Amino acid sequence: MEPFQYVHARSVGEAVGLLARHPGAEVIAGATDLTTLMRDGIRRPSHLIDVNGLALDEISALPDGGLRIGALCRNATDDQRIVRGFPALVEALRSGASPQIRNRATFGGNLLQRVRCPYYRQPEFACNRRDPGSGCAALDGDSSRHAILGTSGSCIAVHPSDCAVALQALDAEVVVRGPRGERRIPIDAFHRLPGRTPEREVMLRDDEIILAVELPGRASSAHSHYVKFRERASYAFALASAAVAVEVRGGTVRSARIALGGVAPKPWRARAAEHALLGRPFGKDAIDAAARAATKGAAPRPDNTYKVSLAQAVVQRALTELGGAR
């Protein structure tokens, strides 16, 4: 681990100012991911800007029936407004990590967690995401847990978050602040696909911090569900997961948002699956079609073709359970 300066910011403005002044600075909140990255020599921040205590942990109602969740709200939240109005989000949060980690981890940090690709996590391997231009050891290595959608020749890692997958299905927006003020980034635009620049993981600028995540009031959000499939019963990242939010009126699907986790370098919006549901009765035929469509465009590798059927199966399961719960 490299020595670093630790600064406890007294205000959001001060935190943003520090980030702007020190290009090597990073924000620290729950510290569940950054400390392991620092110990392993993956991240070497010059400064750690501690934002804990900046009153960013509030959950408040929005006029449209939505919710604003402060960036420092812990992942262990059991706020009843989320439980009732946005069930997929609570299901996703509770399927992630362990209770101890959820007690520490924040919403903002969850969105900014780094990939779990073992080639990224071990500096002795080549990794374009960690060291741009160094290559991707996973391409010739073990890619059994890697992405089948949205990959590029420079990176095939999967995004590890459960929470962000649910946020995709709930059409969330990320509210950020930098030296030039606040702006809002739709969740689908917040995480980037690797393309040729996998090191640029999110749309957040280096001098911006996340203030909150906003969940708009949508009819589909209360009718949402998250299904995660993993190698053991708990405390493991998803091999495949699905968040679904479906608005059904008169037995017909009026709107649907479907997102996949564990199969792409970002929380993956499965638009073809959504289209397969729209305007159809919310029943087995439409669900089967949506599941099949969920992996449209998938380009699996020889050792991860199994993820195609897993991704379809989690979509099918999530929609079926959602239908059954109606």
Next chain:
Amino acid sequence: MTSRTEVPESGIGAPVNRVEARDKVTGSARYTADVRLRDMAHATVVTSTISAGRVRRIDTTRALAAPGVLTVITHRDRMPWRSTPADTGYLENRFPLADDKITYYGQHLAIVVAKNLEQSLHAASLVDIDYEVDASVPTLDEAMPDAYTANGRLIRPPWPQHLVLPPGADPQAALAGADVRTDSTYRVPHFSHVPLEPGAVVAEWSGGTLTLHDCSQDVHGHREVVAAVFGLPPERVRVLSPLVGGAFGNKTDVWGHSLLAAHAARVVRRPVKLVLSRKQVFTSTGHQPPIVQRIRLGAGREGRLAVILHDTVNATEMRGDRPEPAIISTASSYAAPVLAVDAKIAKVNIGPSISLRSPGDAPGSFALESAMDELSYRLGMDPLELRRRNHLNTDPLTGKPWSAKHLLQACELGAERFGWARRTAEPRSMREGGELVGYGMATAVRGEIPDRARAEVEIRADGTAQVRTATQEIGTGALTLVAQITAAGTGVPLGRVSVRAGDTNLPRTAGNAGSRTTGYTGSAVHLAAEKARRAAVRMAVTDPDSPLYGLADGEVEAADGRLFHRDDTKRGETYRALLARHDGKPVVAEASYTPRTSHAVATFGAHFTEVRIDPDLPRVRVTRHVAVFDVGRITNHKAARNQAQGGIVFGMGWALMEKLTPDPVSGRYVDAALTDYHIPVNADVPDIEVLFIDEPDTIAHPHGSKGMGEVVSVGVAASIANAVHHATGRRITDLPITPDKLVG
């Protein structure tokens, strides 16, 4: 908690809490990494990031200039090692930092010592290494074509690597002539021990004497090696290991980091603490190598085996030959008139392997017990019936009868408790709630590896007793076991028995490895306690002031801290009273135990597993497991059940999720972290019912108890794999049985 027999409320068998339980649950228990000494410095090892090549240049300038750094030691420094690895009994076939060559990822290249831990970690990151990289052999698959039979003095197996029984038989002809045949190849990956406690050591020199606090399953064994490596007489080395936070085999031998810490402590003239990182646990303290096993079975239509052929190849390190004894129990498992086993090795760029809980038998039983299940389907016979028909009463390997064997009884009992009769044989024939249900079973055998042990028991004038033996508490209940045996032997209440252990200043015992604690250390304690009691009885019956004066020794019994007449329990006196009249001096007795060898000694078990598998999201859920063990008399039903359940969970991890994956290009492990190296979490662990036959085996050991740490995890993986086959119709022959193997 269930047992076939009654569980005693006190004495041998009583389910008493562990003597160190309170310390452990309150956090006051002290492990090696908790040792703090005055002026103690902290060390970090720097490890290689390549798996083959050499160190072209190692630059320590920046590290040495970093704050707090006391020294940085590399292969360029003169190392103090004496003799050779082979002559000192050092497991690795090269002393640490002996030269510039690198043969595996994670090999130690430097040790950095600083005033505090953070300084040493930081300085370690500043050691700049320029490598000359050679092509590596990253996987067993690449090495397989060059597999060979281990030879020369590097190997230390007490078992034959190639065997045909009866000698001169023609196994191929026997196979060709069999009515029914199976031929399958089974694979197990690199497995890691993953104890909670990483390797840790605190080394301190005083005068010319080295004190080593080291996590060890065998302090005396460690001392011998450390003394030899440093060229010291053994009495100048003291090794202490009072509590070990799990080991499973990876603390049986001295590792390079312990030698490096001891050397560094002498260089900096201060005590040095070194705790391996979690990642280093995967590369610095051994593993079980990957093994490919081919099993061919031939049988008659009536289900009697005609022949077993078992051929194995395991990966071994570049610097030494270490065959993994997966064939060790094949001959002792079933009544096949012809048997042929063969073990080969193949060189891979990996670190040294070491025994991992049930070396040989865990991987071997996965293959053999899976093959038996396959055969049962070929024969159209219940797998349990197939085992019955091939039962053995004499060990073909030694020609001796077993001291005790109740395997058939264990099978019947387990089958009944499990409800095996409800099983419909056809794969995929049992379903519930949309899930496939599978029942599987397997049997287990684990031969004992003889050892010797010594112990000392002292009965004191204050009415207490103390047992002293070097045994280590590695989490299995060893301290409680020796206390219980001491209490039973002396008649001093358990609450008044203290234990000293984990120290080379105490009598040497069997290492806490190879299931030897209960049988060997336990016997030595049993003999010492009996001897101490008899000495006290002798004192009493020859003491005119004793109420027991004049009685024959055999007429006196002991209980509740008191000696009394067998037929008139009121007549007697306490140890306290007796010893007070004899100057308050304690009665001390030492005993050593060497087992007899007139019989084959082994432990046995039967496993029954229920799995449930969602066909669309196929993760294997073990929903029920019943196991029955035949391990002699149970000394502590609580500790025994706990150890059995732990062993079964251990086997579940093997069967379903554990795997250390070498990168196919470089040979580096890609999953050397608990994030990726999955072991079962509580939510994976089902209802595990454990039963014991609980019949004393006094031919094996005088107190009738045998070690059970290994047999409990033997056969678990096969039992689960067989259940998976029954549920899905798929025979998974390569562990672990992860979802990707069941999809589609």
